[in-house]
Amino acid sequence: MKNKKRTLLIVLGILVLLALIAAGSAVYAYNHVSQGEKPVKSDVIIMIDGGDTNRWTQAGKLYQEKYAPKVMVSPVVKIPGIDNVQAMVEAGVPKKDLILEKKATSTWTNATNTLALMKKNNMKSAIVVTSDYHTARTKLAYDRADKNNDYDITVVGIKDKDGNAWNETDIGKSLARGEVVKLFAYWFGLYKFIDL
Numbered sequence: 001m002k003n004k005k006r007t008l009l010i011v012l013g014i015l016v017l018l019a020l021i022a023a024g025s026a027v028y029a030y031n032h033v034s035q036g037e038k039p040v041k042s043d044v045i046i047m048i049d050g051g052d053t054n055r056w057t058q059a060g061k062l063y064q065e066k067y068a069p070k071v072m073v074s075p076v077v078k079i080p081g082i083d084n085v086q087a088m089v090e091a092g093v094p095k096k097d098l099i100l101e102k103k104a105t106s107t108w109t110n111a112t113n114t115l116a117l118m119k120k121n122n123m124k125s126a127i128v129v130t131s132d133y134h135t136a137r138t139k140l141a142y143d144r145a146d147k148n149n150d151y152d153i154t155v156v157g158i159k160d161k162d163g164n165a166w167n168e169t170d171i172g173k174s175l176a177r178g179e180v181v182k183l184f185a186y187w188f189g190l191y192k193f194i195d196l
Helices: 002-031 053-064 084-090 107-120 132-145 170-187
Strands: 044-048 071-074 098-100 125-131 152-158
Touching: 044 053, 044 107, 053 071, 053 084, 053 125, 053 152, 071 084, 071 107, 084 098, 107 125, 107 132, 107 170, 125 132, 132 152, 132 170
Parallel strands: 044 071, 044 125, 071 098, 125 152
Antiparallel strands: none
């Protein structure tokens, strides 16, 4: 009986320790959300859509500034009131310079599908445009999807449409908290089983 109690206490102690480590890591991750890297000349700009219209604007701006000759949209969204392909055209990207990825349903499939399109188009470098609070998970997804380091990926985090960083608004802070949870799931590879 003593051995069972001792084993139970040890297991509970380990679980409490793991919970404290996870909580500490979450607080650290939340307070150190990356805002991305500086853009560099690349073969393609990849705009991963997450409903933030400023991603469209900033991808168009990078195209206009000649950071890349092509823009990849992942995924293509055409629903009432939202047409991100038309939005990219309105942001200054001609249709002939758009590459459309239509099947992504998560950050993980954004990474795997766009890397496959890069391979198909003989591209080696990309600027990935996403929201600033989303850069850490995006970088992790691309790093894991590109296991052989075949591609030079730069993840650029952009501010919201009003020019605010994630930590300057309540909605941004809320989105960043959600990202911390999703980032933990990505660290443990749950994107292979759950569409995150």
